[in-house]
Amino acid sequence: MRHFKTDKPTGQKGNAIGQSFIHESAIKQVIGKAVYVDDKAEEVNSLHAYPVVSTIAHGKILSIDTAPAFAVQGVVDIFSTKDIPGTNDIGPVFSGDILLTDEVIEYHGQPILLVVATSYKAARIAARKVVIEYQTSTPMLDIKQAIKEQHWVRPPHALNRGDAKQAIENAAHKIAGDLYIGGQEHFYLEGQVSIATPTEEGGMFIQCSSQHPSEVQHLVAKVLKQPFNYVTVEMRRMGGGFGGKETQAAPWTCLAALAAFHTGKTVKIRLARSDDFKSTGKRHPFYNTYQVGFDQQGLIEGVDININGYCGYSPDLSDAIVDRALFHADNAYYYPNAHINGNRCKTNTVSHTAFRGFGGPQGMIMAEQLVDDIAYYLKKDPLEIRKLNLYKPGRDLTPYKQKVDQFILKDMIAQMEEEGDYWARKKAIAAFNKTSPIIKKGLSLTPVKFGISFTVQHLNQAGALLVIYSDGSVHVNHGGTEMGQGLNTKIAQIVAQAFSIDMEHILVNATRTDKVPNTSPTAASSGTDLNGMAALNAANTIKDRLFEFASQHFDVSLEQMQLIDNQLVHEKGRISFSELINLAYLNRISLSTTGYYATPEIYYDREKAEGHPFFYYAYGLALSEVEIDILTGENTVTRTDILHDVGSSINPALDVGQIEGAFIQGMGWLTTEDLSWNDQGALASNAPATYKIPAIGDTPAEFNVTLYNSQNPATTVFKSKAVGEPPFMLGISVWSAIRNALASITDYQFAPSLNPPATPETVLNAVQAAQEWNKAAAQKTTTEKSHA
Template identity: 70%
Template sequence: MRHFEMDKLKARGGSVGQSKFHDSAVKQVCGSAKYVDDNPEPAGCLHAYPVLAPITRGVVKSIDTRKAEALAGVVRIFTASDVPGKLDIGPVFPGDILLTDNEIQYHNQPVLLVVAKSYDVARRAARMVEIECRSSEAVLDIKTAVEQQNWVRPPHSLQRGDAEAAIANAAHTLSGELHVGGQEHFYLEGQVAMTAPNEDGGMSVYCSTQHPTEVQHLVAKVLKQPFHFVTVETRRMGGAFGGKETQAAPWACLAALATYHLGCAVKLRLARADDFRLTGKRHPFYNHYRVGFNDDGLVEGVHIEVNGFCGYSPDLSDAIVDRAMFHADNAYYYPAAKIIGNRCKTNTMSHTAFRGFGGPQGMIVAELIMDDIAAALGKDPLDVRKANLYQPGRDVTPYHQTVEQHVMGDMIAQLERDADYRQRRAAIKQHNSNSPFIKKGLSMTPVKFGISFTVQHLNQAGALVHVYSDGSIHLNHGGTEMGQGLNTKVAQIVAHAFGVDFETVGITATRTDKVPNTSPTAASSGTDLNGMAALNAANTIKQRLVDFIAEYFGVEAESVEFNNNQVTYDNGQISFAELANLAYMKRISLSSTGYYATPKIHYDREKAEGRPFFYYAHGVALSEVEVDVLTGENTVTRVDILHDVGSSINPALDVGQIEGAFIQGMGWLTTEDLQWNDDGKLASFGPATYKIPAIGDTPAEFNVSLYDSANPETSVFRSKAVGEPPFMLCFSVWSAIRDAVSSITDYRYLPSIDTPATPERVLNAVNVSKAWLAKQTSNAEPESTHV
């Protein structure tokens, strides 16, 4: 079989490496892109809405549905006893309950399901159900959960060398802690599903989900049916960010339950406030560290503990805390390390996947350590970071994977030069010495992010490619489109493989009856997995065509080339469309499935070592901020980013992902403040109480460049994942805010600032810094220190 090229790229049509519009861009701008709630409702479609628990923890004593049932338009109210199959829909481990009729584990947990003739009636009736409960004490504080060893899954740890001895023998030691806030996904399209019986006795599910296969499996298990009973379709989502990886399943299962019993279509759409209350967020974390280092700021040993605020059930928390542990080193080599990860059970909704999947919450510890070491030694933080980078000979992670690509030093040097880091830092120090109220801060932080699902079996994908007799191409794959441009990239890959124009490829909705047993579109692996599966399908067809040309025209197979909508061979040429028709007439199969499984990856959990990641993506960001020391308000004034996407398949989409991820991360670290009341109710359940970045928060100067470096691993056309890695570039904003506040004490004291660094927290850090300065002023010899 002929080996088709994987590297980039000579001009051949197909547009790989070119900037192409997102396939839905024009439809979205014109308002014609269809989402689940936009699709026409079948005749007789009913609407469902959950009845929510009125307490945070306890048991149900009685339920009175009479008022709700008397409301005109109410068709039926379902209970847990109406579920024919499984009530527990935990995606990996048990614990996620579809409807509870006894134990309540978080405020607003679904208890019943109301089905009515309209959405408004269903919501009104759900609020009319009276539930009497007996309350018990809830666990809402992560420190309490740690003290009680209240876990949703057992702790796990990583170790290289003797961390305790290394810390004890180091010239300098420090310790610190940090509360890391969670984050609401705030997707534009909320959770929604519509289910309907089909004429073959099965069920169709239209769902806004990142994981159609999981929805298929869970709906089937809830209904006690084989998987083929359920077909799930997802054309596009209006955003997801991890919030529709597992969190979309309950609403599809509940709608399907009603369809199963009533024999008609049922739609369930959560109101935005209830979407906030009922769905998991990015995990808040409570982290602390001890570190030993030498006079140059070189780390000699670390002990890190990361504690994930998981909520009432496991959901995906085991893997999320694992990834936090795997990334507690970020881009830095720890000669000796002990990293512990706890999965803390609390009485809130179960927290879940969010862009970065725990990586950001672990990685921020590494940046905290670097800044604290620099402050303790009076060094420039960038110099401390550069000294601790992975490099040849210092290249083994705490989980024993060898870092094989060393581009970070070059990337930092390039951005340091191009963005005038040294000159700007000197100018900022001069500004701060003359500006009593507006302090500026500057910080450059790197990102090294591992690419692969840490659950090994998820690293696989399938695709389906048809070439029609007119030369047009049908593409279907197991990934889902949530706005990131996955469909566009995969279409570019297929078009490139056949050497035809991008417009030749038609993209269709993800369906479980076209590509089965798919993995979620998550872990930044959508293009890596589905693009490679689609390429393999295309290459299978392409090989058949090459063999056919060689036999039909009597030429050598090696002479056949697919370029710019033409197929050339020794002393001849035929258009791709003509070839497709000729092959069809000669009974050559023009359809193929494709499959791909990521190579090399493995992880031995018992030994806590292996290679969980196929490769690493890298990035560097330099952020400049201004802080008003009278109010604590802060503004990001300039950002410079250099990011490694390998050989870019679509530079415009990649830059868009980098910009969007950075701003989303900036929001997580500065404005997005999740708050629960003392009784366990979520207080920040809408845009009035939860602030995501707006256009006015975008840095006035925002420079993004792509680093010129092909992926050394055999990824699809040597590209690299781009969905999650640039999110962590936001650490430069948080570090710059700390840097600005530190200028109050002439950089002799670095305050602790939990995230998000809201004006209140920043102002508190300002006041603490001023108090430290006042105290030191009264002493003869001020000390350099930090919190």
């Protein structure tokens, strides 16, 4: 059973906000008419490109023989670093991300050459026939070794408040723990794909599947040694991104553009799924440790947390990702004394990158682990410890010195305790576990407090272009990208609300760098916050022009003028919106404008390690119940209840869809999705046959989602809140519930460590650890009795 509830009004005629409009591409997608980059008809004489990649993880290139590749029918040319007219370093923030290498190999699957042929098949076959001789070196694959040798891609950074060491030392109780946290493959349905077409003025027109068209524009221009205005990037829709197309789309687009530049023809590049797996970055794996001191009630007095990101060979976005992990190592809990350090570890793997949550999940899970561990140590229910340590007035300053100003989690937990029947179910589960020798049940309620904004300040800006044609139809371009999340639908609702016109009159079209320049990536859950506000500002600019014109034309006052239900209403009468627009056109009133928005109030002083990096926080709760089989290690989620804060929802159905999808993806990260590299640094889990994402059978048998009735205290577009990333971390409730089931083996006195993903093998290891704890406890009791 799956259902959702919302206390929000579903809207009324003339009111687009708060209504569950269907996703603008839903019908096209269902019937197969939604056009993606790979669906576009190929131009006559267009070419295909495919990369030649390394087959070792670390070493040097000694020789390259391309003759076998040139012998393949259809091969046109093969390009290397010497063919790059501009830069070969396409690092998005810091240098170090290499387009093609000609000497040093840093990871298995690193691009070396680019084969161009008349067909996709010929290019791919030829790429495999290039013979490369290497001098191999021992790759750095162990994160502990990287930490020991201080092998960083960027320097460490730490948050400090109070004296954490002394607070832990003075605490009545202290415990420590560690956690290896697995990475995650993006597994977007549409792989990396780009088409580059030379233009007559010597520039390049790019069609690609990217979350960051402006970055692609800039990097293509730099690689080709051209000004930015010579490159135009268009992106209509993606078949999923999840962060995997924020920076990772750029290399393949740059390679397609390089080939198009030299051949003078359109060039397409599309990675096969297995090569997409091998040569693109993942969610960062982490190795984290903690020490925590607390009192007899479980109130936290001090924490010392070390966050270690497994970054791969280059910086990519790792600096900001580890920062966000630091910022979320508190989750929803107040740490009066804290030292939270973040290391960016360099290893010989593909450079890991953005993924939904952007480091937040890897930090947040540490807060949930230490809270659970405190509860089992004190023989208390974990929910008691969670409620005790929540942020509240007077205990409201984060480790990075941002003040928390909304305390809705207390009420949300109370609502979930009642609606989810937490305490009665907990009691029933404990009774079940006492009489069930094989199947053990677990229950956990975990909260989320997630900061909304890019942690890099200048990215918190957006633009929009709004055009009204003389028949009253509206065309909108904005800087965000549509990857299935419904951004374009929400933008259309925002513009429809501003003009009080029906949605059918609005078309939101492809993202293009020649329509809206200098865009930020669609990431950090900020797509609607930024681009929606930019579109609203553009609409209000034209609305003001229309009102001023109508006031003069009809000789009426501005104060009593309103746009209502496709009409302009004033004190002398009314006129339809389309008639108003045509009248304004005939009277030479400008009907196009740009809108711009920059998020206010945010900053972060890195030297002081303090600031206000987030405009606001989004909150949520998940209550998950699981079953584990202690003989096989299999686990099943039997029920999940979610209560999530989206502010005043713009589109409840889309928001619920995001919540459901994010939760399942988070659950997959923590239970089934097992990235594995062999001892030579090659990705072993490189296909759907060896990498398991959650299927429909893995979803909770009972899955309930409720939108929490609130308004965003921050000035956001129609008081809504971001919903893309925060629900992802609700999946932590499943991992925590599995630990709760494991703890039942020891009568809830000890919960063994559970390194995610909690695959059957991992769960079995934890079962064994719990059973060994029981043996040790029994032996201790026997020894104590004999001494007595």
